[in-house]
Amino acid sequence: MxxxxxxxxxxxxxxxxxxxxxxxxxxxxxxxxxxxxxxxxxxxxxxxxxxxxxxxxxxxxxxxxxxxxxxxxxxxxxxxxxxxxxxxxxxxxxxxxxxxxxxSGVLDWAGPSVRVLSHAAHARPHSALVLPEHGVLVAGDMLSDVEIPLLDLSADDPVGDYLDALALLEAAQADVVVPGHGRVGGRDEIARRLGADRAYLAALVAGAETADDRLALPWTAAAHAEQRAAVGR
Structure with a gap:
């Protein structure tokens, strides 16, 4: 809101x-x-x-x-x-x-300034909203502390799309992130989640095991298995 x-x-x-x-x-x-x-x-x-x-x-x-x-x-x-x-x-x-x-990329409405970041990770299209006056990033289904990166497996390069989106969100330099699923996080938590998401994707591409604690939920473990079958070596 x-x-x-x-x-x-x-x-x-x-x-x-x-x-x-x-x-x-x-x-x-x-x-x-x-x-x-x-x-x-x-x-x-x-x-x-x-x-x-x-x-x-x-x-x-x-x-x-x-x-x-x-x-x-x-x-x-x-x-x-x-x-x-x-x-x-x-x-x-x-x-x-x-x-x-x-x-371009700026919402026309009477409220606080809202920048729109469009990307192709997780879904096409997907957007995040940045409130630059308040340092807030509303991330949609990105930068979650409870969900692994969930790829759009119908895309030509789902991992590349996701990495590009992470770079876009990082460049926003927000102080607070509001994810669609999970808890609100501050600047340190944003950095931690960016690192965790990139580490997860690197392990996925390499076909390596990952100790990501977000895999503890049965449904995220199932999503990981599907992604590993589609993307992993």
Whole structure:
């Protein structure tokens, strides 16, 4: 959530389950904020959700996605983590459109300055938002302390794309990172996560074992096995 001085706000990747999305909208109303748009960092189902208070809002992204709503809904319904939560699923929102640009890579809106970093790691397209006045990087599904780098295995060079994106995020020189999954981190933690992600990718390409503690979760271990089969030697 990016909030302007007048209370207008930009909602980013709103929650996962229907109660969470509705609770977010209720919290926005309780604080007296006025949402003007919803930003999707990328078109995976858990970043494209809709719900009470959000449906009338425009949906912005760094570019159009080829994934349709039916496919996203099917992926949502097949997600084992959502099933285990026991919570009802939130609906898939209308497709996002390219954001209004004040200049190249700069969001045109009334709130704080927002720079848009577009890249091809994890999904195509994927974006991160930088608030240069506050030193904040909203990273989407990057720079997580709980998720390994999750590659877009349909890309021609998924590892190269991911490394390019890490360099782009590092160049933002943020003081705080807000990942889509995991905990907020400061400057030292950003450096640690960049190093951990690069070490993971180097081991993946070499076909070497890795001691990355993010592999402790069953689903990240399964994703790693799939990536190693596709990329590793």
């Amino acid at each position: 990016v909030v302007a001085a007048d209370g207008t706000c930009l909602v980013i990747d709103p929650a996962v389950t229907a109660p969470e999305v509705d609770g977010l909208a209720a919290a926005v109303r309780h604080r007296g904020w006025t949402p003007v748009a919803v930003w999707s960092t990328h078109a995976h189902w858990d970043h494209t959700l809709d719900g009470s208070g959000l449906t009338p809002l425009p949906r912005w992204s760094s570019g159009p996605s080829a994934t349709d709503r039916e496919t996203l809904a099917a992926e949502r319904d097949a997600d084992p983590e959502l099933a285990r939560s026991g919570e009802p699923a939130a609906p898939i929102a209308a497709p996002a459109v390219a954001y209004p640009a004040r200049s």
